[in-house]
Amino acid sequence: MNSSSQQDLIEIMELIFSLLQQLSVYLVIAYLLSKTPLFMPITTISGRLSQRFSCYILFSLFCILGTYFGLNIDDAIANTRAIGAVMGGVLGGPIVGFAVGLTGGWHRYGGFTDLACAISTTAEGILGGLVHSYYVRRNHIDQLYRPSIVFGITLIAEVLQMAIILLVAKPFDQALELVNAIALPMVIANSAGAALFMSIIHDRKTIYEKYSAAFSSRALTIAQRTVGIMSKGFNEQSAKKIARIVYEETEVGAVAITDREKILAFIGIGDDHHLPGTPISSIHTLRSINRSELVYADGYDIPYCCSIHDKCKLGSALVIPLLGGNNEVLGTIKLYEPKHKLFSTVNVTLGEGIAKLLSNQILTGRYAQQQALLLQAELRLLQAQVNPHF
Known part of the structure; x- marks a missing residue:
């Protein structure tokens, strides 16, 4: 060369x-x-x-x-x-x-x-x-x-x-x-x-x-596990079962379900002071109920501070309203993460989906209860017609 x-x-x-x-x-x-x-x-x-x-x-x-x-x-x-x-x-x-x-x-x-x-x-x-x-x-x-x-x-x-x-x-x-x-x-x-x-x-x-597969899988599992739980009404017993399922599937720090006035169920970090029956005092929860809107206190841009205990380990919260007929707010579902952990974007989106699922189940449960009451009333009327002295 x-x-x-x-x-x-x-x-x-x-x-x-x-x-x-x-x-x-x-x-x-x-x-x-x-x-x-x-x-x-x-x-x-x-x-x-x-x-x-x-x-x-x-x-x-x-x-x-x-x-x-x-x-x-x-x-x-x-x-x-x-x-x-x-x-x-x-x-x-x-x-x-x-x-x-x-x-x-x-x-x-x-x-x-x-x-x-x-x-x-x-x-x-x-x-x-x-x-x-x-x-x-x-x-x-x-x-x-x-x-x-x-x-x-x-x-x-x-x-x-x-x-x-x-x-x-x-x-x-x-x-x-x-x-x-x-x-x-x-x-x-x-x-x-x-x-x-x-x-x-x-x-x-x-x-x-x-991420999409994980979201779909979790959402489907939650939907399958919660079917029928709300059929007996939206109360402390059904709320506790739902909160336990959501807590297990999302792996967040804690899950709470409230009605418009008090905590119905709380599972996870902070369950020693977030007790069922405690009146709602969180400004985030009250805002979600009063304005019928999602509230996300990420702990950074929007600070989260527990209103019940000043040494609470929870550092962020996602509050989603549960809606009934005519978009009436019946309560909220709340997902929490501890102070040392960032909130997963998947769980934020999943939380919104869970709230819609539970809202539909509450409506379905109420409809089933109304149908049962109507059926009982019709049976009583029929019995009265057959035997007036019954």
Whole structure:
């Protein structure tokens, strides 16, 4: 290998490492955004306008960032722009892929490869969209979230980009020299970057699915275990059984059920002073009853302080009203966590679902009681007609 070839190889390796360094910043931004609600729509492929719009905005942003993080080489830019275009197409479909690619390509305009890069970026988005359509038609949507699939798509997209640069950019000699310098670094950086980006999305998707499965499983179990308990009325006995079931299934610090005036049942931390029959004194509970609204005292933004005992170990509370007919507040169900433990988002959502379930069961129980009383009245009337002296 002569000195010229060695120098070219060194320059290519330096460019690869430089692009990988830029890619690291790019992926850190992607990881941080994955912790926000912005990522929620792209973890499912629904075909809805809102999901497609989210894909367009997010991946157009990353397409533009790929240009800004690029490296100037001979009036051109070695970049990671293809990641945004391909990912937009893969997760949003052909129309979104075209729109993201066109946005990224238009933003790139400038330099002797501007037209070639604009065309190639749009083509990369369309390529990702065609793969999206292929898997959606075959009902293999999960394949779109495989990093290896995205790696292969992006690799092909980058080879396509180099071909377009050679065909469109002028003069040809300068275009060929540029492709020789940037082809390998850009293929490696973009393909690896797209695969890692998809890995981040796949991890978030898995977490969301686990949370959803846990929520559904708990809700179903609680519904099954509480069936029929309210048939004999909303009282201390039924409230105690319900509180015990909710406490066991949610694994919160404590569970309480109240009517409009007093505590009916309390299970968990603090049961030595939160006694059934104690009049309601908590401002959070009174607010929930009076305003018919959910009250969440997380212990941070909204402080929680026990109104019964100043050394109570409970540090946060979720209070949800139980509604009867005409949205009349019949009481509340309260979930607590101790001071050293954060309230799970799943349990907050689950608490709302439990309250709706119990409200429906209370209404069903009242209806059953009314039907039983009506039946007894009809029987008495019938007996009186058969035997007036009965």
